[in-house]
Each structure stands twice: as C-alpha cells, then as structure tokens.
Amino acid sequence: MIHFWLSITAAMVALLFWKWSRPGNFPPGPWALPIIGNFLQVDYRNPLPDLEKLAKKYGNIYSIFLGNKLIVVLNGFQCVKEALVTHANEFSDRPEDPVFLKMNNNKGIIIRPYGQHWKEQRRFALTLLRNFGLGKKSMENRILEEVNYLVKYFEDQNGCHFDPAPVITSAVSNIICSTLFAQRFDYHDNTFNKKLELISENGELLGGFWAELYNTVPILRGLPLPFQKIFRNNRDIRAFMKDIIDDHRKSLTPGEHRDFVDCYLEEIDKRKNDGSSFDEENLLTVMTELLGAGTDTTATTFRWALLLMMAYPIVQEKCYKEIKSIVNGKKFVSYEDRLMMPYTHAAVHEILRFANITPLSVPHATAKEVSFGGYTIPQNTRVMVNLNSVHREETQWKFPHEFNPANFLNDSGEFVKQDAFVPFSIGPRICLGENLARMEIFLFFTSLLKKYEFFWPEKSTAPNLTPIFSIAMSPYPFSVGLKSRINC
Numbered sequence: 500m501i502h503f504w505l506s507i508t509a510a511m512v513a514l515l516f517w518k519w520s521r522p523g524n525f526p527p528g529p530w531a532l533p534i535i536g537n538f539l540q541v542d543y544r545n546p547l548p549d550l551e552k553l554a555k556k557y558g559n560i561y562s563i564f565l566g567n568k569l570i571v572v573l574n575g576f577q578c579v580k581e582a583l584v585t586h587a588n589e590f591s592d593r594p595e596d597p598v599f600l601k602m603n604n605n606k607g608i609i610i611r612p613y614g615q616h617w618k619e620q621r622r623f624a625l626t627l628l629r630n631f632g633l634g635k636k637s638m639e640n641r642i643l644e645e646v647n648y649l650v651k652y653f654e655d656q657n658g659c660h661f662d663p664a665p666v667i668t669s670a671v672s673n674i675i676c677s678t679l680f681a682q683r684f685d686y687h688d689n690t691f692n693k694k695l696e697l698i699s700e701n702g703e704l705l706g707g708f709w710a711e712l713y714n715t716v717p718i719l720r721g722l723p724l725p726f727q728k729i730f731r732n733n734r735d736i737r738a739f740m741k742d743i744i745d746d747h748r749k750s751l752t753p754g755e756h757r758d759f760v761d762c763y764l765e766e767i768d769k770r771k772n773d774g775s776s777f778d779e780e781n782l783l784t785v786m787t788e789l790l791g792a793g794t795d796t797t798a799t800t801f802r803w804a805l806l807l808m809m810a811y812p813i814v815q816e817k818c819y820k821e822i823k824s825i826v827n828g829k830k831f832v833s834y835e836d837r838l839m840m841p842y843t844h845a846a847v848h849e850i851l852r853f854a855n856i857t858p859l860s861v862p863h864a865t866a867k868e869v870s871f872g873g874y875t876i877p878q879n880t881r882v883m884v885n886l887n888s889v890h891r892e893e894t895q896w897k898f899p900h901e902f903n904p905a906n907f908l909n910d911s912g913e914f915v916k917q918d919a920f921v922p923f924s925i926g927p928r929i930c931l932g933e934n935l936a937r938m939e940i941f942l943f944f945t946s947l948l949k950k951y952e953f954f955w956p957e958k959s960t961a962p963n964l965t966p967i968f969s970i971a972m973s974p975y976p977f978s979v980g981l982k983s984r985i986n987c
C-alpha cells in the first residue's frame with residue numbers, strides 16, 4: 500500500500516516538475532519550482548539586478564518562469580534589435596492576458612494582437628496625431644500654450660518648496676486631452692484630477708500581484724478581490740470618455756474637424772460596411788489608452804528631469820547658458836532650437852536613458868514559431884524585452900552607469916545619435932507617442948530652465964536617484980526649490 504502511494508506521489512511530483520520544465524531547444528535558464536517558478540532566483544519587487552546576473556550566466560537570450568508562465572528574456576542591443584527589427588514579424592505580438600481581455604475586449608492598440616486591426620488602428624491614430632500638429636506647428640503651439648500655464652503655476656509658488664508631481668501630470672495630460680477632445684482642465688479641477696488618479700492607480704495595479712492572480716487562477720475571477728478595482732477604475736474612465744464621444748456626436752459638423760474624436764467619428768461613418776475595425780468601442784479604448792500611456796510616462800520622465808538637474812547643478816548651469824544664448828530675446832523656445840543646442844539636446848536624451856522609465860518595455864509575444872540565436876521559440880511565447888540592459892550596456896556607452904550628457908556628445912561637443920538609445924523601444928511596436936513625448940519634454944525642460952534655477956531644498960539630505968521599480972519607474976516623491984533667473 501505504501502508503495503502505491505509513494506508511486507502516486509512521485510508521479511504527481513514528476514508531472515508538476517514536467518510542467519515547470521522547458522520545451523526542447525528552448526533558451527536556457529535557472530531550474531524552477533512548481534507553482535512559484537523562479538521566485539527564489541528573481542526578486543519580482545525589483546527584478547532588474549537578478550535579470551542582469553542571469554544574463555551573465557546564460558547569455559543574452561534566456562528564459563525564466565514567472566509563476567507558471569515561461570518567459571523569454573532578451574538582453575543587450577544586438578539581440579533586442581535582431582528580435583524586434585530583423586525578426587519583427589515573429590516578435591511583435593502581445594501576450595493575451597485575461598485582465599486586459601476583460602478591460603479592452605481585444606480592442607485598441609497597445610495590447611492588441613499583431614495583425615490587420617492593430618495596424619489599422621495604429622496607423623490611423625498616428626496620422627491623426629500628426630495632423631493635429633506633429634510635423635506642423637500646431638502641436639508645438641498646443642504644448643507652448645500649456646507651458647504658459649505651467650510657468651504661471653510655478654510663479655504662484657512664490658519661492659516656496661513644493662512637490663511638482665501633480666501639476667506636471669496635469670499639464671502633460673492636458674496636451675493629450677486637447678488633442679483628443681479639444682479641452683484642457685484647470686490644475687485644480689478635482690473631478691478631472693480624480694480621473695488622473697484612477698489612471699495612475701491602474702498603471703500600478705496592472706503590473707502588480709492581484710492582476711497576476713487574476714490572470715493565473717480562473718476560479719478566483721468572480722470574487723470581490725482587489726483586482727475588481729482595476730475594472731471599476733476602467734469603467735469609470737470609459738464612462739467619462741463615453742460622455743465626451745456622445746457630446747461630439749451631437750455637435751459634429753461634417754467636414755469640420757475640431758479634434759481627434761471628430762476625425763475618428765467621421766472615419767467610423769465612412770467605413771461602416773467595409774469590415775474594418777472602426778467603431779465607437781475602439782475609439783473609446785484608443786482614447787483611454789492614449790491618455791493612460793501618455794500621461795504618467797511623460798510626467799514621470801519630466802520629474803526625473805527636475806530631480807537630475809537638482810542633483811547635477813553643473814549640467815543644469817550648462818543647459819541654462821546654452822538655452823539663454825539661443826533663445827535670447829525670443830519669447831518662446833521652439834522645438835527646432837534643439838538643433839542649435841547640442842548640450843541641452845544631449846542632456847534631454849541622457850535623462851531619458853538614465854531614468855530608463857520603462858525598463859522592461861511592454862510585454863511582447865511570438866506571433867509564430869521562430870528560430871532565434873540557435874534556439875527554437877514556439878508561437879505564443881511571452882517575451883520580455885530588457886531595455887534596461889541596453890541602456891546600461893558597457894559596450895554601447897562611454898558612461899553606462901552614470902548620468903552624463905557626454906554619452907551623446909562627441910569630442911567637439913556636437914550631438915551624436917546613439918543606436919542603443921531605446922526608451923521608446925524599437926520595431927513595429929515602437930511607442931506611438933514618441934514624437935509627442937520628445938517634443939513635450941524638450942519644450943517643458945527648456946522653458947522652465949530658462950526661467951528658473953532648480954535647487955535641492957533640503958540641507959540634510961541629497962537627491963535620491965534610486966527608482967521605485969514598476970512598469971514605469973518613478974523617483975521617490977520630492978520637492979523642488981526654485982529661484983527666478985530674471986530677478987537674480
């Protein structure tokens with residue numbers, strides 16, 4: 500009898516371990532335990548150091564078990580480029596996570612499977628962002644208009660130390676709102692600020708434990724557990740967007756495009772019967788996604804910019820001198836001025852590299868089986884693109900581990916592009932808002948630096964440059980001190 504139970508137990512243990520083993524010719528990786536996977540080898544609270552160690556041991560292509568999910572991890576510029584650009588058709592899908600499926604019903608752009616409908620939505624959204632100014636003057640004017648409000652807010656602080664995070668988030672979201680539905684919100688508008696909080700809360704929750712539990716354990720999905728908050732927040736934001744769409748429908752004048760929503764509604768009418776993916780549910784999802792993907796990322800980057808300028812006053816001073824010499828007398832900085840400001844342009848790039856805010860990008864998946872680096876990776880495998888490893892790669896950068904604009908300057912002080920600069924990722928899934936984000940960050944940065952000197956207001960501590968690990972890594976909350984340049 501004992502033998503019987505022993506063999507049953509052994510068989511079950513073997514079965515469990517078999518499920519937590521890798522298919523043939525799969526990228527190698529550490530041994531995994533049933534249920535918890537590589538939890539002991541990879542600290543999920545901040546996996547970056549462990550991922551780096553594993554790359555040293557297994558090479559640039561390896562795999563880990565995140566719980567019961569087997570994930571391929573890609574590291575270093577050559578490998579990432581080879582996958583996302585050379586093998587774009589194989590590596591540009593997204594994993595199908597139940598939590599996103601429930602939120603978006605496979606609509607929108609970000610989480611959408613790699614295929615015709617994704618392409619259609621992405622291309623259309625990109626065209627609209629361009630028509631509402633990218634490449635033309637008006638997006639720039641939109642941003643500069645917002646800069647005026649931002650500067651006014653900073654002036655009103657009147658020399659006090661304050662946490663700049665809320666106002667930066669509001670300013671950044673206003674640029675997207677004004678593009679999407681021709682509206683901006685006062686920085687003190689509590690109803691809208693509440694929406695921004697929900698968006699940012701969902702950003703956190705979606706990368707966290709409860710979302711993962713929802714994905715992994717189907718029988719728990721109906722229970723009143725914290726993941727329901729994700730869906731509640733999402734419904735709330737969508738209801739807000741739905742009202743905006745309905746208002747636009749009512750006041751739509753054919754041929755007159757006030758904003759993104761107007762153009763999209765017209766496209767829906769135009770393509771009603773051609774089997775395309777244009778409908779109001781898609782519009783709703785795209786709006787929610789653009790606001791969600793465009794707000795906290797850009798705002799966080801800009802907070803890093805202020806923190807780094809306080810931590811490196813010499814860099815700040817050099818930027819200021821250059822900005823002043825170029826803008827001298829003009830009321831506004833313009834985006835084109837970046838070409839005449841090699842040092843400042845390099846500093847902005849260095850902020851994006853060093854802050855490295857989306858260190859693991861957005862999860863990818865294989866669209867089909869692929870032979871890669873001598874391994875065979877089956878269809879529907881999750882792929883983690885380690886952008887952090889590219890931004891810290893010792894063969895790519897003069898100063899991989901320190902904040903130094905010289906990473907983007909040559910010996911004669913000219914700006915030089917770097918291939919391994921990938922904060923927006925690369926390939927067909929490259930960030931849709933890259934140009935918008937770059938323009939915003941440059942114009943916010945130069946406009947504020949021109950007017951104020953930022954300094955660290957606390958005598959007893961130094962700026963803390965350790966990031967809080969998350970899908971979008973932010974600095975710890977901080978206050979800024981500012982001195983007006985004009986009065987000094």
Ligand code: HEM
Pocket residue numbers: 608609610621675788789790792793794796797800856857860861862863922923924925927928929930931932933935936
């Ligand atoms: C500094 C700011 C930003 C950073 C660092 C950033 C970074 C990223 C990254 C790493 C990805 C994933 C690319 C991939 O899967 O390989 C992404 C995707 C995306 N981003 Fe951004 N982003 C920023 C700002 C924005 C803005 C302002 C918008 C919208 C206006 C936006 C919209 C999107 C969208 C729609 C996608 C999904 C693209 C697709 O799946 O086809 N992002 N972003």
Ligand SMILES: *[C@@H]1O[C@H](CO)[C@@H](O)[C@H](O)[C@H]1NC(C)=O
Pocket residue numbers: 909910911912913914915
């Ligand atoms: C720096 O870059 C500029 C522009 O690309 C180039 O003309 C110049 O020769 C470079 N200088 C050095 C020292 O490499």
